[in-house]
Amino acid sequence: MEKITMTSPIPVPPSCDVFCRVIDNFGDAGVCWRLARRFLELGVGRVRFITDHPEVLALIAPEAERRVLVVGWDDFARDAALPGFDPAELVIETFGCRLPDAYDDALAAKREKRIAAGVRPPFYFNLDYLSAEAWIEDCHNIIGLHPRLDLPKLWFFPGFTERTGGLVIEEGYAERRAAFDRAAFLAGLGADPALRTLFVFCYPVNPLEVIPRGILKAGEPRNLLLPPGVWADTIEAEARSLDPRGETIRICRTPFLPQTEFDRLLWASDAAVIRGEDSFVRAQLAALPFLWSTYPTEDLAHRVKLATWLDRLVPVLPTEVAASYRSTSEAWVADSVTPGEFARFLLDAPALAQGFRSWSDALFARGDLGRRMLERAAQG
Numbered sequence: 209m210e211k212i213t214m215t216s217p218i219p220v221p222p223s224c225d226v227f228c229r230v231i232d233n234f235g236d237a238g239v240c241w242r243l244a245r246r247f248l249e250l251g252v253g254r255v256r257f258i259t260d261h262p263e264v265l266a267l268i269a270p271e272a273e274r275r276v277l278v279v280g281w282d283d284f285a286r287d288a289a290l291p292g293f294d295p296a297e298l299v300i301e302t303f304g305c306r307l308p309d310a311y312d313d314a315l316a317a318k319r320e321k322r323i324a325a326g327v328r329p330p331f332y333f334n335l336d337y338l339s340a341e342a343w344i345e346d347c348h349n350i351i352g353l354h355p356r357l358d359l360p361k362l363w364f365f366p367g368f369t370e371r372t373g374g375l376v377i378e379e380g381y382a383e384r385r386a387a388f389d390r391a392a393f394l395a396g397l398g399a400d401p402a403l404r405t406l407f408v409f410c411y412p413v414n415p416l417e418v419i420p421r422g423i424l425k426a427g428e429p430r431n432l433l434l435p436p437g438v439w440a441d442t443i444e445a446e447a448r449s450l451d452p453r454g455e456t457i458r459i460c461r462t463p464f465l466p467q468t469e470f471d472r473l474l475w476a477s478d479a480a481v482i483r484g485e486d487s488f489v490r491a492q493l494a495a496l497p498f499l500w501s502t503y504p505t506e507d508l509a510h511r512v513k514l515a516t517w518l519d520r521l522v523p524v525l526p527t528e529v530a531a532s533y534r535s536t537s538e539a540w541v542a543d544s545v546t547p548g549e550f551a552r553f554l555l556d557a558p559a560l561a562q563g564f565r566s567w568s569d570a571l572f573a574r575g576d577l578g579r580r581m582l583e584r585a586a587q588g
Contacts, residue, residue, distance in 0.1 A: 219586040220251040221297035229305040230261040238486035246578035299332045316357040331585035332361040340517040345371040377576040399460040405431040407477040410501040412439040420447035422550025479557040495568035497560035525563035529556040
């Protein structure tokens with residue numbers, strides 16, 4: 209795996225405000241929180257995380273881990289209207305959440321004063337959702353205008369190509385992955401380190417009963433790691449009804465791990481079912497074969513999102529397993545996957561791992577989203 213290193217110094221702003229409205233449970237908060245932590249790692253002096261659901265961070269980022277100042281949205285909006293309020297030098301609006309009007313006004317005023325004094329003004333990003341769709345390359349790195357203020361902001365898209373912003377990748381990831389003790393970690397969870405391991409993190413609307421039935425059809429004992437969740441309770445109940453003595457399905461209910469420890473569940477596994485955006489990215493960095501549960505939408509845009517990612521990934525996979533992987537991935541999201549197809553995914557995982565490793569290496573080679581954002585902000 210290619211290493212991410214600090215190849216050259218970056219002009220780093222002294223302060224950053226990251227704005228996040230939570231839509232998909234932990235998903236949006238997870239993506240934004242990882243980026244905020246990355247900015248600190250790259251040397252930003254003060255990072256404020258403004259969110260409408262600060263309680264979500266109590267799970268993914270326990271207080272002991274926090275170096276980012278977490279602020280409630282409404283309280284921050286009130287503070288922004290006070291005289292003397294000072295917006296950050298780097299402002300990140302995530303997923304088009306729109307900033308509080310008072311903050312916009314304060315930021316525009318600061319920009320005007322800086323320009324009049326001949327000093328670099330604050331830099332304002334709108335960081336959008338991750339997608340493999342081709343159109344984001346044309347929308348990436350484009351300046352947009354505010355509807356009522358002289359306040360330009362730059363649309364920036366995470367992505368999988370050179371014409372996008374890349375993914376958040378921390379320094380030292382490869383070294384931590386190499387030093388990980390899989391056997392000790394699985395044993396600590398009560399799982400059998402000698403068995404292949406499947407980690408599942410999906411949505412209640414997914415075809416949950418297929419998972420234990422597919423494990424049985426694959427015909428070999430396997431650890432099944434299930435984090436807390438109603439959907440996981442459903443899978444466990446189905447597994448225990450099909451395999452009461454646990455001879456083939458070795459269920460292990462994992463604790464809810466904070467974001468800094470989540471990678472270990474992926475590193476310990478041989479295959480996975482993954483949901484959302486942050487977990488989706490981390491599984492790719494881990495080079496772990498997985499089925500992706502895209503966030504379901506009524507207009508079926510989530511199927512398009514999956515299909516465009518598969519268009520990029522599948523050509524990298526070994527030919528003998530590529531077509532089967534694609535059809536199973538699409539069937540999983542369409543709720544039409546069969547136990548036999550899921551079993552085939554599990555049995556193909558060792559061969560798929562070769563292609564996922566090549567894909568992961570390419571992501572590392574393209575560089576880190578946080579670094580690219582700081583480099584772009586330095587250009588003005």
